[in-house]
Amino acid sequence: MPDKKVTIQATRFDPDRDEKPRLQSYEIPFSDESMVVLDALNYIKSHVDGSLSYRWSCRMGICGSCGMMVNGTPKLTCNAFLRDYWPRPVVVEPLNNFPLIRDLVIDMDDFMHKLKSIKPWIIRKQEIPLGGGEHRQTNDQIDEFRQFSECINCMLCYAACPVYGLNNEFLGPAATALARRYNLDSRDQGLTQRLPVIADTEGVWECSFVGECSVVCPKGVDPAKAIQQTKLDTTMRFVLPFGTRE
Amino acid sequence: MPANWWTRSRRYFLYVVREFTALPLALWLLWLLVEIKRAGDGPARYSPHGSAAFVVFSVIVLLFALYHSFTFLTLAGTIIHLRFIDRPVPASLIVLSQFALWAVASGVIAFVLIWFGR
Numbered sequence: 001m002p003d004k005k006v007t008i009q010a011t012r013f014d015p016d017r018d019e020k021p022r023l024q025s026y027e028i029p030f031s032d033e034s035m036v037v038l039d040a041l042n043y044i045k046s047h048v049d050g051s052l053s054y055r056w057s058c059r060m061g062i063c064g065s066c067g068m069m070v071n072g073t074p075k076l077t078c079n080a081f082l083r084d085y086w087p088r089p090v091v092v093e094p095l096n097n098f099p100l101i102r103d104l105v106i107d108m109d110d111f112m113h114k115l116k117s118i119k120p121w122i123i124r125k126q127e128i129p130l131g132g133g134e135h136r137q138t139n140d141q142i143d144e145f146r147q148f149s150e151c152i153n154c155m156l157c158y159a160a161c162p163v164y165g166l167n168n169e170f171l172g173p174a175a176t177a178l179a180r181r182y183n184l185d186s187r188d189q190g191l192t193q194r195l196p197v198i199a200d201t202e203g204v205w206e207c208s209f210v211g212e213c214s215v216v217c218p219k220g221v222d223p224a225k226a227i228q229q230t231k232l233d234t235t236m237r238f239v240l241p242f243g244t245r246e
Numbered sequence: 247m248p249a250n251w252w253t254r255s256r257r258y259f260l261y262v263v264r265e266f267t268a269l270p271l272a273l274w275l276l277w278l279l280v281e282i283k284r285a286g287d288g289p290a291r292y293s294p295h296g297s298a299a300f301v302v303f304s305v306i307v308l309l310f311a312l313y314h315s316f317t318f319l320t321l322a323g324t325i326i327h328l329r330f331i332d333r334p335v336p337a338s339l340i341v342l343s344q345f346a347l348w349a350v351a352s353g354v355i356a357f358v359l360i361w362f363g364r
Contacts, residue, residue, distance in 0.1 A: 072254065097247075140332065162258060165247040209321065210261045228325040 006030040006082050007089040008040050010052060012103055021100060023091065024049075030082055037077040037090060038066050041104075054104035061218060064154030068104055069093040074156035074216045095159035097168070111155055114171055117197050118179035123190025135187040148181035148226055150219040157213035157223050163206060170206040171197065173213035173223030180226040183233075199234045207231075264317045267310035274307040319344040 005027050013021040026044050038056055045052050056066040059078045066077045071091050082090065098106035128135070157173035164170045179198050182188045198204055207227045214224040252262040277295075285292045322344045323337030 162247065162251055165251065208261075208265065210258070212255075212257055212261075215257065222324070225324045228321070229327050232325055232327070 004030045004086075006035075006040065006086050008037075008044065009089050009091045010041065010044070010104065011093045011100075012052070013100055015102060021094075023093075025089070030086060033081075033083050035082045037068075037070055037075070037080040037082060037092060040082060040090070041077065041092065052104075053102045062152060064152035067095055067154040067156045067159070069096060069159065074159040076154060076156070076218045079218055095155060097159055097161070097165040098155070106155075108155065110168060111153070111158060111172070111174070114175040115153065115178065118171070118175050118182075118194050119190055120175075120178045120182060122182060122185060122188045123193060124187075125189045137186055141186040144186075145181045145184035147221055148177045148184070151177055151181070151217075151221050151223075152219055154218065156216045156218065160212040160216040162210055162212075163208060167202075167206065169202040171200070171203045173207075173227065174221075176204055176207075176230060177221055177223040177226040180230055183230075195234070198230055204228075204230045204234065264314060267314040270303075270307050271311055271314065274304065315348065319348060 006029075008026045008028060009023045010026065011021045012018070012024045026048055028040055028043050028048065032039075038059060041052065041054055041056075045054075054066070054068070054077075056078065057063040058065070061076055061079045064076070067074060068077050069075070069092070070077065070080045071085060071088075072093075074095060077092065092104065094100050094104045094106045098108065098110070101107050151174050153174060155174065158164050161170075161173055164172050176198060179194050183191050183194060204227045207224075209224060209228060211224045214222045217223065252258045281295065320341060323341040326340050328335040328340065
């Protein structure tokens with residue numbers, strides 16, 4: 001199918017020249033049914049317009065760098081097949097709810113700050129010496145947190161969340177899911193260090209359970225579940241302050 | 247966020263409808279409090295508010311209440327995290343138990359109202 005074409009409409013924005021973002025249309029060959037939106041952007045950058053800016057890295061749904069709005073829905077562009085949109089034009093825009101730096105590149109500082117605030121690593125009150133052996137876990141203990149550890153920090157859930165869009169002080173879906181991942185880990189003892197952030201009014205209690213974060217997650221993580229279960233746990237902790245694991 | 251963000255997708259729209267249904271429900275419950283206060287003056291001086299407009303409003307509120315309750319109880323499977331004999335209780339079973347409790351509670355309340363209303 002050498003003549004098959006697809007139209008890509010990509011956001012362009014140069015902060016030094018443009019007052020607001022605009023869409024620019026590119027018609028490129030749709031030569032292969034396995035082409036994804038990221039392939040189309042790479043074709044544009046290599047053959048049509050080298051000034052187009054966007055983030056990408058692994059091209060296989062692992063790094064979480066290439067998240068963009070594709071026809072209004074947050075997607076990993078490496079996982080959005082052109083055949084699912086063709087013959088309609090494919091509109092590629094930067095992720096919603098984040099400040100725009102240039103073209104399709106958003107400013108992710110807010111997310112990085114939130115991610116750090118929930119201390120997404122195993123916290124021990126006292127480390128076991130190396131000679132003391134490994135931290136053993138049963139399969140059930142791993143199953144408790146496994147799905148939340150699949151998060152790749154792609155921020156699609158933030159782009160889908162109207163609560164974050166209306167109030168960017170909200171801790172948000174991915175950060176809460178990762179906080180829960182560590183709070184559920186039998187090796188971790190950092191719950192009390194994370195509680196001030198996750199149980200804050202701008203933490204889990206800001207969420208009104210739209211649920212779209214879980215729908216758009218490319219890795220099958222359920223951040224809405226993490227948030228609602230954290231609400232229940234923090235409430236039970238308040239009602240029953242004794243006997244809960246730290 | 248544009249003011250019409252909730253019209254962008256069906257799921258956003260249904261979410262806003264779900265949240266909105268609580269508002270007329272709250273108004274109806276406030277009215278119920280007024281009726282209860284009026285009933286406190288004794289049966290001789292009490293006549294329930296029964297205009298056609300109020301009946302229509304009540305039917306609409308009932309539909310809203312059913313929708314709100316249905317969505318709320320359906321989400322219980324996501325929220326409640328239980329283990330039984332070291333096994334996680336399936337979400338579908340939790341949802342089913344919530345609907346069963348809802349039916350039992352509705353039956354008990356209906357029985358009490360009808361029994362004492364005779």
